[in-house]
Amino acid sequence: MADSSQVTKTKKTLRERFTGRGPMVLFGIIFGLCLAVGVGFHMQEWSSQLPASTSVYLIYSAVTAVGYGSLWLFLLRFFRHNEDSPVRTLWSLLITGVLLVAVAAVTSNFGRITTPGLELGLGFDLSTGVSLTFPTIVKMVIIAVIQIAIAFLVLHRFQSLVLVKRSKTSQRNWNLMLLLMAITSASTLMDNPGDGQNLWQDVAMVVTAVFMVVNAFRLSWIVYLPFKDKFASIGLCLTMATFLILSLGIGDLGSNRLIHGGSEYLEHYFMPLATFVGQASIFGVLYCATAFLSLLFHLPTSGDYEQRAGERATMHSLAHLVGQVFDAESLFATIASAPVEAGSADSSWLVMPDVKSGSLRHHVVSSHNISPDRIEELVDPALLVEELRAQGGPIVVREAPADHRLHVRPGDKMGSLLVVPLVARDELIGALFASKVVVRGFERDDIETISIFAAQAAVAIDNARLFEQQVEKERLSRELSIAREVQRKLLPQNPPEISGVSMAASSVSAQEVGGDYYDFVKLDDDRYGVIIGDVSGKGTSAAFYMAEMQGIFQSVSRLAATPSIFLHHANMALAQSLDRNVFISAIYGILDLKNETFDIARAGHCPAATVGINGNSRYIRTKGLGLGLDRGDFFQKTLDEEHIDLTPGDVFVLYTDGVVESRNPAGDEFGYDRLMETIDENRHEDADGIHAAVLRDLRHFMGNEEYDDDMTLVVLKWHGLPLQMLKPVSEAIEEST
Amino acid sequence: MSNFSVGFRSSGTVQILDLHGELDAHTAAELEAAIQKCQSENQVQILINGSNLLYISSAGLGVFMAYIEEVRECGGDIKIAALQPKVFNVFDLLGFPMLFDIVDSEDDAVSKFATPRAD
Numbered sequence: 084m085a086d087s088s089q090v091t092k093t094k095k096t097l098r099e100r101f102t103g104r105g106p107m108v109l110f111g112i113i114f115g116l117c118l119a120v121g122v123g124f125h126m127q128e129w130s131s132q133l134p135a136s137t138s139v140y141l142i143y144s145a146v147t148a149v150g151y152g153s154l155w156l157f158l159l160r161f162f163r164h165n166e167d168s169p170v171r172t173l174w175s176l177l178i179t180g181v182l183l184v185a186v187a188a189v190t191s192n193f194g195r196i197t198t199p200g201l202e203l204g205l206g207f208d209l210s211t212g213v214s215l216t217f218p219t220i221v222k223m224v225i226i227a228v229i230q231i232a233i234a235f236l237v238l239h240r241f242q243s244l245v246l247v248k249r250s251k252t253s254q255r256n257w258n259l260m261l262l263l264m265a266i267t268s269a270s271t272l273m274d275n276p277g278d279g280q281n282l283w284q285d286v287a288m289v290v291t292a293v294f295m296v297v298n299a300f301r302l303s304w305i306v307y308l309p310f311k312d313k314f315a316s317i318g319l320c321l322t323m324a325t326f327l328i329l330s331l332g333i334g335d336l337g338s339n340r341l342i343h344g345g346s347e348y349l350e351h352y353f354m355p356l357a358t359f360v361g362q363a364s365i366f367g368v369l370y371c372a373t374a375f376l377s378l379l380f381h382l383p384t385s386g387d388y389e390q391r392a393g394e395r396a397t398m399h400s401l402a403h404l405v406g407q408v409f410d411a412e413s414l415f416a417t418i419a420s421a422p423v424e425a426g427s428a429d430s431s432w433l434v435m436p437d438v439k440s441g442s443l444r445h446h447v448v449s450s451h452n453i454s455p456d457r458i459e460e461l462v463d464p465a466l467l468v469e470e471l472r473a474q475g476g477p478i479v480v481r482e483a484p485a486d487h488r489l490h491v492r493p494g495d496k497m498g499s500l501l502v503v504p505l506v507a508r509d510e511l512i513g514a515l516f517a518s519k520v521v522v523r524g525f526e527r528d529d530i531e532t533i534s535i536f537a538a539q540a541a542v543a544i545d546n547a548r549l550f551e552q553q554v555e556k557e558r559l560s561r562e563l564s565i566a567r568e569v570q571r572k573l574l575p576q577n578p579p580e581i582s583g584v585s586m587a588a589s590s591v592s593a594q595e596v597g598g599d600y601y602d603f604v605k606l607d608d609d610r611y612g613v614i615i616g617d618v619s620g621k622g623t624s625a626a627f628y629m630a631e632m633q634g635i636f637q638s639v640s641r642l643a644a645t646p647s648i649f650l651h652h653a654n655m656a657l658a659q660s661l662d663r664n665v666f667i668s669a670i671y672g673i674l675d676l677k678n679e680t681f682d683i684a685r686a687g688h689c690p691a692a693t694v695g696i697n698g699n700s701r702y703i704r705t706k707g708l709g710l711g712l713d714r715g716d717f718f719q720k721t722l723d724e725e726h727i728d729l730t731p732g733d734v735f736v737l738y739t740d741g742v743v744e745s746r747n748p749a750g751d752e753f754g755y756d757r758l759m760e761t762i763d764e765n766r767h768e769d770a771d772g773i774h775a776a777v778l779r780d781l782r783h784f785m786g787n788e789e790y791d792d793d794m795t796l797v798v799l800k801w802h803g804l805p806l807q808m809l810k811p812v813s814e815a816i817e818e819s820t
Numbered sequence: 821m822s823n824f825s826v827g828f829r830s831s832g833t834v835q836i837l838d839l840h841g842e843l844d845a846h847t848a849a850e851l852e853a854a855i856q857k858c859q860s861e862n863q864v865q866i867l868i869n870g871s872n873l874l875y876i877s878s879a880g881l882g883v884f885m886a887y888i889e890e891v892r893e894c895g896g897d898i899k900i901a902a903l904q905p906k907v908f909n910v911f912d913l914l915g916f917p918m919l920f921d922i923v924d925s926e927d928d929a930v931s932k933f934a935t936p937r938a939d
Contacts, residue, residue: 619878620845663889664882668914687914708915712885721918740878740910752906792877 117150864896
């Protein structure tokens, strides 16, 4: 099953090579036609037994050039997407070549009579060069095509080797060589078989040879070969060179050894192609020779190269890994072990500032093949990191026992030490230490390898930190938004609706949560409590005390007959929990609907503003300490209370310091006078209207400035008790009669 | 960014801290550090000169509350002098004059250190 699928797959790839390649089919057809025309030309010569006229020969030349040009392009396309390894390339070329040569050899010996001591001609007229028999033409064409095919294959396959790690120059040199080979070949167009070279051809040949040599030294592919492949390649190059000499030959050397009369057939077939094949053969042998020698030289260093490649692979995989690890501990462990894993060190460790303990002293966060205690015995990481910071580059200690910065003695198994910096965003975040048992253990490439890894490790640590911070930030913002939601619920959603009284209240926090508090509570049928409070400071701690204040208010207010009693209880309760530097200012008022009174006490809070219907305004500034400032009896002793008989139209405004201390861009505070002015101007409005007016004036005053403090505003207005609101209208009429 | 600073002076046995700028939640730590420094040098007669103090927030007031008890236990005191009216108003609203000696001039405060507290 597996085999058959393998077969179909192979077939498919073969088919794929041809499908979708219209041009290839076209090139094939053109080549076939031109080949046929060429055969026709030679048959015409044979039948007339006279060399063709120059014009006919030129037409034949053009057709043949087009035909083999097509074959060249066909092969170019065929090998276009070839990704074979060098060994495979050489191997497949050799096999193909041997098979083709075998066919040519059989053909050349077909019908050949070998008589010892007598060398018979191949069947060409000695003077005209025209074929004497028809089989001669057939043999000539087959042998010529095979030799040309081998030459083309050699060039195509070697091209893929020459152009490993190609550059613009190497590509150009290769193309120039091919062009020069073509020109040299073309120059022999009018030569007869067996002619020597003339001067121009010599010059062209020399120039071509120069480019052959240039291309023959493009041997980058050898460097990357594993030892085994290098060994195989040596054999293949040697065989290939021998094979080329024996089949195609170099000049007169070795020619006709495998193919009887090979070059002679070729020359009679078409002179320029014979020249081209000769040049291709020379290049092939030259390239094999240089490759062979280069392989011999590279064999001994092969092991080193493979070790380097292994190191690089380890580093690469580790770098990839550290990019994914976000857990700090395992990330540190991975980084600390890397130099050892890569075979560049015997022990290694990572040194970073101790963030958890708050001190920024560098210490060992992770080590490999050595214990942190042992490290501290032998070296002072913090000292070396400081030196690293000053020096800016890696510290290389070639002989650890002789270095004054270390406490290493001979026999401590630490011969040499390397310290490379971990730098992220221009900041030294730590150092990677690597040590070897031997002295002078770190060569330049070790230092470079570990430095490169340290750079990647630094980025990974930085990423992990940013990631952690981001997670922490998101968690905090989630927590804070929950806190804000909870705190919002601690504040009344709407003031209670009480007949004869209008109320409006609002609170904004400078941060997610704040320390401002206001609330209303129904004490009994006729009495309502109202409170405003401000915890010192801002933010989360203030918010907790604010929540505590809410609990106290909701539970204690109903038990306290007067505002001062409530504040006293609140002070006692808070004394247990408030930090020494925290206090709460508050105003508590009790509104009595039946007796039409408002009792109010102030514990260190901004005084409540009150405005009567006639515009008589004042701040109710009774004596009183902030809650928490005194935790004994002094608080109660100093606390006063004010009793106010209500007159319809009386307005009371409670607020926190955020209101009066809000500043405009010029730095001026909104202040008490502006606040009172606004209330006074709007005293005929109901509570909502006054509330809106204060906020509007405040916003107008502040301009573009942001609120930088918590800000709470509570407005009460006493309208008096309308009778119809107290009792049903019918009862009221009944009563009045 | 910080527009608050503390200057140190002394007058006899009294350590005088000159406050400049705005004392709020962000700058409170500087005053704390200053008072801690006085404590560590056994200077417990601390006089705060507020003539250049432009603003104080509740967090700033908290600093005085945090240290007054300790300082008094050591037989010293924190006295506050020469506050600007607006800043004094903040102290006054919270009832600080009932807890601290807040006097008009530095000289008054220094002389008050010389005479023991009435209570």
